[in-house]
Amino acid sequence: MIDAFAKAIAQLSDPAVRGVLRISVAIAILVFVALWTAVGALLSETELFAWAWLEWALDVLGGVATAAMTWLLFPGVISAATALFLERVAEAVERRHYPELGPAADVPATTALVAALRFLAIMLGFNIVLLAFLLIPPVFPFVFYGVNGYLLGREYFELVALRRLGAREARALRLARRGPLILAGALVAFLLTIPVVNLVAPVVATAAMVHLFEAWRRTPTT
Numbered sequence: 001m002i003d004a005f006a007k008a009i010a011q012l013s014d015p016a017v018r019g020v021l022r023i024s025v026a027i028a029i030l031v032f033v034a035l036w037t038a039v040g041a042l043l044s045e046t047e048l049f050a051w052a053w054l055e056w057a058l059d060v061l062g063g064v065a066t067a068a069m070t071w072l073l074f075p076g077v078i079s080a081a082t083a084l085f086l087e088r089v090a091e092a093v094e095r096r097h098y099p100e101l102g103p104a105a106d107v108p109a110t111t112a113l114v115a116a117l118r119f120l121a122i123m124l125g126f127n128i129v130l131l132a133f134l135l136i137p138p139v140f141p142f143v144f145y146g147v148n149g150y151l152l153g154r155e156y157f158e159l160v161a162l163r164r165l166g167a168r169e170a171r172a173l174r175l176a177r178r179g180p181l182i183l184a185g186a187l188v189a190f191l192l193t194i195p196v197v198n199l200v201a202p203v204v205a206t207a208a209m210v211h212l213f214e215a216w217r218r219t220p221t222t
Contacts, residue, residue: 001184001212007097008207012200016092021203024082028199031078035070072131075148075192076123079155079202083116084109086206090160093210104163119155126151145186152192153185156209165217177216184212 011017087107094101126147133140154174161170174181188208191201 001180001187004184004208004211004215005187005204007211008093008204011093011096011207012203014092014096016095017089017203017207020085020088020092021200023085024203025199027081027085028078028202031081032070032074035073035077036067039069039073069131071193072144073124073127074198075152075189076127077120078192078198079152079205080116080120080123082202083119083155083159084112086159086202087112087163089203089206090163090210093207097211098214101164107162115158119151123148123151145189146182148189149182149184149186151185152188152205153181153183156185156188156205157181157213159206160209160213164213173213173217180212180216184209 012021091104094104127144130140130144130147133143157174158170161173165173188201188205191204192198194201
């Protein structure tokens with residue numbers, strides 16, 4: 001797994017990847033600003049909690065609370081927002097490392113858009129629920145990275161796998177590799193919560209997932 005992510009990082013200098021990288025960084029900045037604005041407005045205008053003391057704490061924390069919620073929601077939103085552009089990254093990785101594969105199946109733009117919106121809704125829903133675990137600080141990191149590891153691992157796997165396999169085959173491979181896939185997804189979630197690194201994380205995650213997918217489908221499970 002480390003080798004897959006190392007190869008992904010090494011390919012960031014690839015001209016075919018740099019164009020997508022610039023788009024990804026621009027989208028990430030826009031997503032961060034939009035999330036910050038939306039979360040700030042939500043916290044100032046809406047009573048999210050029934051406990052008066054927690055509402056008071058959020059009011060006192062102000063920008064800190066806004067930054068925390070933006071940080072928590074960022075991984076899912078940026079992954080959904082960049083999904084339509086990451087096909088080019090997968091193609092670049094295959095051209096360099098797996099030239100024998102040939103062209104992948106085209107995924108219709110409407111299908112990709114619907115999948116991205118569905119994923120966005122799921123990620124936002126789960127992460128809003130996860131906010132309740134902020135009241136249990138020792139537990140929160142495990143729940144946050146565990147849930148997001150599963151969701152992000154599945155999203156990036158399907159982005160890559162459905163280009164080469166049918167839905168049934170892709171699901172079977174995903175279930176067979178569910179443990180390593182959740183671990184890979186948790187690593188992606190971690191990268192997406194590191195400032196600056198999170199700007200390029202979707203590109204790195206996609207490239208790494210291509211390597212993992214090719215290794216998994218070529219190695220039988222026991």
